[in-house]
């Protein structure tokens with residue numbers, strides 16, 4: 343029995359999360375599902391984007407299914423997503439990107455770097471502190487090496503050590519950990535790495551990098567799969583994990599039924615893998631592939647289907663593959 347907290351959030355979050363939740367309920371109708379209200383709309387209505395009570399509920403969850411949150415560029419508003427990652431210490435942000443001829447796992451440090459939240463404004467300048475700690479770097483480096491060991495044993499370290507002291511520190515620690523783990527490495531400056539991943543995705547296995555670089559790299563890499571509507575992510579801590587699409591709240595398409603729910607549904611596939619149910623995770627991926635092959639696609643993939651239609655098609659492929667297996671006698 344798992345406690346799953348469900349936070350649809352803002353914009354297209356409440357449109358894509360229902361499809362993902364139905365897929366999760368298909369596999370686990372017996373789990374406890376606890377909805378929570380948080381985010382920018384919640385802030386506008388209540389003055390609080392993340393209440394203490396909601397935070398406590400999140401802290402008690404085994405698993406969290408998260409939509410997306412609008413974060414306006416308003417100095418008085420603090421990102422709920424970043425706060426949750428920090429408060430729950432979800433230090434590893436995994437962003438798999440795969441397709442014909444490539445299978446990449448981006449491992450992004452998730453609690454510090456340029457998103458450390460240490461910022462201040464002076465009379466004529468604003469400052470953001472980029473924190474790269476030994477503990478933070480070592481644990482993400484070890485995590486990435488662990489992933490590489492279970493894959494093709496190669497680690498690319500995305501960095502900007504040529505100009506940032508904090509990145510040469512990060513790089514050294516990653517290299518030490520890779521050497522201890524017996525993993526081969528490549529060091530690549532993040533700017534050229536972004537282009538190379540798009541041009542030669544097949545060259546990459548696990549890529550580890552700092553917070554903002556991982557954020558940018560994964561959005562760019564979404565191009566390889568058809569766009570932001572396709573990529574899921576897992577935010578992993580010591581005892582809990584939060585699953586959310588890589589995309590944001592997409593206010594430009596919100597409320598129109600245009601949002602692609604595949605990234606959110608793939609979050610369920612990641613979640614099932616996380617709890618050790620790999621065959622079910624593969625079933626979800628197969629149902630997605632069949633749905634796309636049937637031409638049931640939202641406009642970002644060149645189709646005309648609605649968010650709900652895609653969700654229903656995935657679910658019906660799952661249901662028919664269960665029927666084909668026969669009764670559970």
Ligand SMILES: NC(=O)C1=CN([C@@H]2O[C@H](COP(=O)(O)OP(=O)(O)OC[C@H]3O[C@@H](n4cnc5c(N)ncnc54)[C@H](O)[C@@H]3O)[C@@H](O)[C@H]2O)C=CC1
Pocket residue numbers: 354358409410411412413414423570571572586588589590591592593594595600601602603605640642
């Ligand atoms: N984890 C989170 O909660 C994140 C929140 N955000 C927030 O989301 C808001 C919007 O940010 P943007 O930079 O516009 O990024 P975005 O990811 O929301 O949208 C970028 C573009 O991709 C499209 N898109 C995104 N998801 C899609 C989907 N599922 N199906 C079809 N098209 C999709 C959008 O329509 C838009 O044109 C901002 O307030 C930002 O801070 C952004 C990224 C992550």
Ligand SMILES: CC(C)CC(=O)C(=O)O
Pocket residue numbers: 413421423424457557588
């Ligand atoms: C609010 C942002 C830091 C979230 C984001 O862009 C992301 O993690 O993908």
